[in-house]
Amino acid sequence: MIDRLIEMFAYAFLVRAIAVGLLVSLCAALLGVSLVLKRYSMIGDGLSHVGFGALAIATAMNAAPLSVAIPVVVLAAFLLLRLSENSKIKGDAAVALISTGALAVGVMVISFTSGMNTDVYNYMFGSILTMSKSDVALSIILAVVVLALFVLFYNRIFAVTFDENFARAIGINTGLYNMLIAFLTAITIVLGMRMMGALLISSLIIFPALTSMRVCKRFISVTICSAAVSVLCFLTGVILSFLFAAPTGASVVLVNIAAFFLFWAARAVMDRIPKKPG
DSSP states (O other): OHHHHHHHTTOHHHHHHHHHHHHHHHHHHHHHHHHHHTTOTTHHHHHHHHHHHHHHHHHHTTOOHHHHHHHHHHHHHHHHHHHHHHSSSOHHHHHHHHHHHHHHHHHHHHHTOSSOHHHHHHHHHOOGGGOOHHHHHHHHHHHHHHHHHHHHTHHHHHHHHHOHHHHHHTTOOHHHHHHHHHHHHHHHHHHHHHHHOTTTTHHHHHHHHHHHTTTOOSHHHHHHHHHHHHHHHHHHHHHHHHHHTOOHHHHHHHHHHHHHHHHHHHHHHHHHSOOOOO
8 A cells, every 4th residue: 555655656747736636625625615605506516517618619729728718717707696696597597507508519519529539538527647737837826826815815705705795884895705706716616627527626616615514613614624624535535546546536526425424423423412511
């Protein structure tokens, strides 16, 4: 086992991919708490489908995938936010409308383009082998920017997450910070798609937040626990993927599911312990 782990970290491309994955997992976990509490958790799934359509078009045009996908997904995030807030189309319907439309565009592009099967499979289900050096460098820079913006505007993101009406009453531009959350989420989704795939990336946003909420109650404790769970589950999933030659994205998701049930069991045990009076 130890020899296999040493062998794993001897591959430079794996070390680069793990570094990016850990940063993306951290970003997804931090944003996931706000998205779950605001009932926007499915926005990650919708944006991943938009990202798939954008990546399919970029591949067909021989363009740099990230340079095409990032602006498209950011615009889609703003559109989803606007539809959810100011339209007769409700949030879940808006997500379904845009995500299925983008997925249909991606599939149509693929059907008319030859030689894309391998790339499409990687984008749908993820592959740790798809990370080039330029992708890694850009991903690390963008992930650090996402983390920096989240930490810098943490107090306002907290206020908008818990009570948007109160935040608006005390002078916070709630529309601006909702757009910031959508922007950061879009960047994180695109960065994570290369390893997790369009069908699995939303799990990085949803599972750590739900898992930490089983045992933590305060926003700050949920956020910290979610970040720790996400990073640990990603690293464990990658190691299991290498040891058993399993798909990376699926391995990470299964580890997250195991962590969720572990925390759920811990909560059940904690509730059965009699509390000391006053």
